[in-house]
Amino acid sequence: MKYKELAELYRNLEKTSSKILKTKFVAEFLKSVEKPELLEIIPYMILGKVFPDWDERELGVGEKLLIKAVSMATGIDAKEIEESIKDTGDLGESVALALKKKKQKSFFAQPLTIERVYKTLVKVAETSGERSQDRKLKLLANLFMDASPEEGKYLARTILATMRTGVAEGLLRDAISEAFKVKVELVERAFMLTSDFGYVAKVAKLEGNEGLSKVHIQVGKPIRPMLAQQAPSVKDALLEMGGKVEFEIKYDGARVQVHKDGNEVVIYSRRLENVTKSIPEVVERVRKAIKAERAIIEGELVAIGEEGRPKPFQFVLRRFRRKYNIEEMIEKIPLELNLFDALYIDGEGLIDLPLKERRTRLESIVEESESIKLAQKLVTQNVEEAERFYNEALKMGHEGLMAKRLDSVYEPGNRGKKWLKIKPTMENLDLVIIGAEWGEGRRAHVFASYLLGAYDPERGDFVPVGKVGSGFTDEDLLEFTKMLKPLIIKEEGKEVVIEPKVVVEIAYQEIQKSPKYESGFALRFPRYVSLREDKSPEEADTIEKVAQLYELQERMRGK
Template identity: 50%
Template sequence: MDFSTLVEIYEKLEKTTSRLEMTSIVSEFLSTVPDDKLPVILLFLMGRVFPIWSDKELGVGSKLVIKAISNVSGIPEFRIEDKIRETGDTGLAAESLLVKKVQTTLFQEKLTVEKVHHNLEKLASVEGKGAQDKKISYITELLSFAEPVEAKYIIRLILEELRLGVGEGIVRDAIARAFNVDAKLVERAYSLISDIGEVAKIAKNEGNEGLKKAKIIPGRPIEVMLAQKVENVSEALKKLGIAAFEIKYDGARLQIHKYNNVVELFTRRLENVTRQFPEVVKYAEKNIKANSAIVEGEMVAIISKENRHPRPFQDLSKRIKRKYNIEEMIEKIPVEVNLFDIVYYNGKQLIDEKFNERRKILRKIINETNLFRLSDQLVTDDAKKAEEFYERALDLGHEGVMAKNLDAPYQPGSRVGYMYKIKPIMETLDLVIVGATWGEGRRAHWLGSYLLAVRDPDTGDFLTIGRMATGFTDDQLKEMTSILKPLITEQIGKEVKLKPKIVVEVGYEEIQRSPTYESGYALRFPRLIRIRDDKQVKDADTLQRIEEILRGS
């Protein structure tokens, strides 16, 4: 498929903010796309190169892109930087500057979607000596083939700055309309197989019946079921009657997939962390008594193998991020796994089974050890006993408790009323950092004053809601800068725009209406609670959540 065909769709989408019109544009286009092109086309429409669970990264910042633009246009890098500052958009700057490009191929062919995808795949695979030069050459090749308007979107794809407003909600509805299927079945299938291209092919070729048959695939992470919040155990019992209360561990959600003599570990973000936790792989190999299973639990960093008191979440975060010296980290920051659910067992999908039945199967197949065990659980309808269990969880250093419906199925990706979380701390928000400001004086080399945003689940856009600026130590500013600096896409003066990658848990005094920020609201005195390495940006709180808090619901 010619890349120009996709660019025509990009251009149409960029001219509208109407959700219905976007859905119509995408659905009409999808109905013309061949089966084998659907996976790449859908990713490109959402501004992605790889599925959300893939551990591949392009690893390209604005500096490499500027060098590639310079190579093709013959324009000095400083002039390109000036143009980016002028337009506020690297893609627009590229489009303008490449009108009179000097570097073209001798017999120039039309750029194809396949060629763009091939070169971007190559970008992700390049490493070692000379990697930067190779990456520049792959980008330069694409830009030399591209028409100026095509270059605009290639640059935006590379920098993950497509900004067309096509999120998962629009794609879901577009697939439903294009292939005349139920949008809820599209969503369900996607939550199970985590590949929107595969879901689209099933919808096109097998319709609703095919989507209903979508099954969990071991080795492919599923969207986890989410909890709603209640104020206390009495409210949970009022909603559930008899309930299973479990400790809400202060750790990271973990899916363990065991199949074909392989064990793989995935976080709530669907990130593969098998390599970072070889000891957990050994625990699972030895203590999951099944040929194939997908079990779920909470992984917690602990003081020592003898002292199971939880460490701060940031210690676990260090383990998740670490790509080298793994054995050293195993000794420094030991972990335990507390299992609480199972969704797949010996070839059978269990999500439609009642929680109580799933827990029985889990109990049957797990050989418990001190560090690989079932989560502590109390089944009761007695508020006093539940309150005692809750207080014990807090005394152990954990966040609180979960209250679960014993008869509920497992609903991937949904925050349904099947389980509730009970925590003592004031309401917090999970927000995305989309911008920052370079400091002054001795803090001139650190990023601060972080621009926070909530998510629009339909469009995938991030709507600003405030700045988090005070209360940081020098060490915290240094750490935040090391995390955020590689995510800078544009800089105007001291202000930088960032790829929306980092989720932070934020406390605040109150939420006020405000025309200053895109969400229409502003946080008063926002403060950092912690970086949420266990969450994807699509798990961040939404505008709807802000409005629910204001309504008191």
């Protein structure tokens, strides 16, 4: 299948802001794919990626190397291409211009195919060792040599993961449903169980609704995590759930999903990114601690400080980000894994079993040690007993408690009231940066404030809930400006529109009703807390969550 057909799809997607039209374009394209094996890769390319987030392979190509490859393919000086970016504001557009002015022609040019582009990018990702950058350069130059200006534009954006076509997971899900005339809820279910749109699209094409309904958990493919809402207090949680409740300590760490297949262990972050290589000591301990041949279990990875007290979760994220000198980080930031759920054990999927049974099965396969533990729990319906446990958790330095219904099945990706979190303060919000404003004076070269968005499922878009400018250091502002500049969609005066890719944690004094924003809400005194690299935009908080927190806030005030 020719790559120019995919480039045409990108162009059509870029031209319209209509979600209905975008879904139609993607559905028609998917329907036109004849080879089922191509469907395993095309959904990710439509999203502007090469691999799913949970695949540990990375292209390892930055802007400079890409410009060098285009220069090699076109004969145009790299500095000229760099200068062009200042005018176009987009490397993809500058690559297209360079290809239009190409000085050298290839007598052996071959039209690009999707298969060739994908296989070449896989080779780029898998190239390592001595002189690997030179080998990557040649592979990329060969692609650009045979690319048309439009193909080059979107090829460059794919390589740098800055596609800007407005296709997110929800739209792709709807397009798969429309393309193959299958139920959207079955597409959603299959994706929640496998996190693999390529696999889901192929099953939808070949086996329809029947095939999708039979999709099951697979070791090695992460499951979308079940989520929780916040309760005002221990008493409220007990009233909401009725009867006995399993209370677990809510650790201030990073949620992880552990997949064990024989001696092979893979660990995924909450964002379902493969973090195995960054935490080798945890992998080794899991091999010894889990007494099952094949298993998928969930837990919270906590950084441990002096006297065994937990450090904030950002320390765990530092471990996840570290690619070199890992041994040094093992010493500096020791980790403890607290396991709380079992989703699969030795050929049996457990998500349809009640929590009580899943916990029993988890306990049967875990051999606890100093650094691999079962999450501390208390099963009770007594308010005083539960509150004592809550206060103990806070004294130990943890965030609070999780309250879980004993009969709750595991619902991948769902944020319902079967799991509740109880914390002493209003919960911070994880929001997406959708705009920014250039600063003044000494901050004229950086973005000084950021427009925050929450996802609105009805609109299929992010709606603004406020601007944040406090909580950032000068170093943060430089880093955010560097990160966000490639994501600029539109610029008017000092204000820019940003592609919704970056998630940040925001604290605030309160949530107010507001006619100023189309969301209907505004955060009062918002303050930046941290960059949530462990969350994708799809996992950020929704406008429904903002509304729920507003109601919770009013209830806590006694109104």
